[in-house]
Amino acid sequence: MKGRILEVARRIFGQYGFHGTTTRMIAQEVGIDISTLYYHWGEKGDLYEAVVLDIYEDLREQLFEVEKRIHGLPLDKRMEIAVEMMTDYLFERPEISNLTLFRYFAKTRHASPLDFRVPEIMGNIAHSMGLVSDKKQLPPDAKMKMLAVMNAIHNFVSGQNFFLTMLDMDEKEYVKGVKETLKFLIIPAFVHNGATTKRA
Amino acid sequence: MKGRILEVARRIFGQYGFHGTTTRMIAQEVGIDISTLYYHWGEKGDLYEAVVLDIYEDLREQLFEVEKRIHGLPLDKRMEIAVEMMTDYLFERPEISNLTLFRYFAKTRHASPLDFRVPEIMGNIAHSMGLVSDKKQLPPDAKMKMLAVMNAIHNFVSGQNFFLTMLDMDEKEYVKGVKETLKFLIIPAFVHNGATTKRA
DNA sequence: ATAGTTTTCCATCATTTGATGGAAACACCT
DNA sequence: AGGTGTTTCCATCAAATGATGGAAAACTAT
Structure with a gap:
């Protein structure tokens, strides 16, 4: 039950953000009474925090997969496959991109001390792109480049519905165009x- | 008074999103009673809509300025200046980037039929980048490229506070690094x- | 079958939020 | 000064939201 709630919460928080999501929305979607939700997960903020940690763990694992896949290939091939894999992955889980973007800039009306292993993800990203050999020592400019790449993907994934109508495309065309x-x-x-410069 | 409310609403909606922003927050920030807010602007959704249209108008005007500035320059110079100008502009008005990104993917719990002249902005962007001669006829792939560029800027602007701490940079360094x-x-x-290919 | 534990629900609460009616205050014109 | 229109506020409402206590239901182990 606890996992079912987390899964549904993930999707709804991803669509509506923290304040746009009510605990009743989640409970209703799962098909349970609201106090069951509180029984399993406590306060709304606790659930949100668990959701955010969950998607970050997913991201981390996927980046590990990307790394394994592109290892040893030429640089341009590595980038191509990395972009393909990340894009496919995130299009199937748009809440990851949404929640990531929400995290960047959406303030909440109460303090939320969420701490992340984000640098760890940054190292994985750079490594999977083959830009650094040492995951642990990332110069700031490399981090920014990684951020720009990852965010470019997140944006297209998150904005899919908005852009689909704007660009007058169907989903297949859109995904192809994004890549x-x-x-x-x-x-x-x-x-x-x-x-x-990076290989120097 | 109406304008003062709009200005404050712009900032708060930009930070907290639609659902994270309460009408009392706005009223308090302006220094008025909540019914004054309703007297001037009606429902919360109406105010939000006005705010979104406001920032889009600002964006349109700034793109016009960018266009004037880069006209006649070589392509790489044009892009460089366009990026510089847009970045500086948005860093001074982060709510524009925030609200733009919110618009892409954040759902609200009620229907909000907002209609925009987004294609018009797209044309301006492409034209200011010097990628098309005709603002009115944009192929989808050009639009997507424009989107990717604009969104890359929005992301760095919106995520400033988050990324500053993540990257352990001060503001000056950050802005420089973004550019x-x-x-x-x-x-x-x-x-x-x-x-x-584009000039063919 | 029984006892103990866990989970679920009903009913409800306190607070918050979007919003409003009516009166007072203010501004403007003659 | 008086009249009219506009703006602001106070007091308040209905509904929504986060959250909970206690009882019933379900589950587990013997």
């Missing part, structure tokens, strides 16, 4: 620019 | 790649 656009932007920067 | 990162990513793509 092409990301590669268009990312590969030249790292392959023509980054490869010569 | 460098954006140029690193964007210029190679459009100058080496885009110039030969």
Whole structure:
């Protein structure tokens, strides 16, 4: 039951954000009484925190998978596959992207001391892109580049419904277009620019 | 008074989102009674809508300025200046980026039929970047590229506080790093790649 | 079957939130 | 000064929201 609640909470928090989500919405979606929700998860903020940690763990694992897959390939191939894999993965779990973006800038009306192993994820991202050999020592500029890449993916995933109508595309076209656009932007920067400086 | 309320609402909605913002928060920040707020602006949703239209109008005007400034320059210079100008502009008005990103994916618990001249903004963006000569006819792939560029800026602006602590930078360093990162990513793509195909 | 533990629900509470009616205060014009 | 229109506030409401106590139901072990 605890897991079922977490799964539903994940989706709804991902769509509506913290304040837009009511505990009754979650309880109703699961099909339980609201006090059952409180019994299992305590306060709303506790549940939200658990959800955020959950998606971050998912992200971490997926990045590990990406790393395994691209290991040993040429740089441009690595970037291509990384973008493909991350994009596919996140399109199936849009709440990850939504919650990640919410975390960046959406304030809540109460203090929420959420602490993350975000640097760890940054190291994984850079490593899976093959930009650094040491996951543990990331210069700030490398971190920013990784952020820009990851956020570009998150944006297209999160904004799918909005952009679909805006661009007058169907879902297949959109996903295809997203991948092409990301590669268009990312590969030249790292392959023509980054490869010569980062490998020094 | 109406304008003062709009200005404050803009900031608070930008920080807390629609549901995270209460009408009392806005009234208090302005220094008025809550019924004064309702007297001038009606329902909360109406105020939110006005705020969103307001920031979009600001964006449109700034893009017009960018266009005027970069007209006639070489492509790489155009992109560089466009990125600089947009970045500076948005860093002074983070609510624009926040509200834009909220608009992409944050659902609200009630229907909100907001309609925008977003395609018009898209045309301006592409034109200010010098990627198309006709603002009115944008192929979808060009739109997606524009989106990726604009969203990359929005993300760094919106996520400033979050990323500052994450990257252990001060504000000056951060802004400088953002610009460098954006140029690193964007210029190679459009100058080496885009110039030969888009100008055909 | 019984006893003990865990889970679920009903009924409810305190507080918060969006919103309003009517009166007072203010501004403007003659 | 008086009249009219506008703005602001006080007091309040209905509904929504986060949350809970206690009892019933369900589960588990012997």
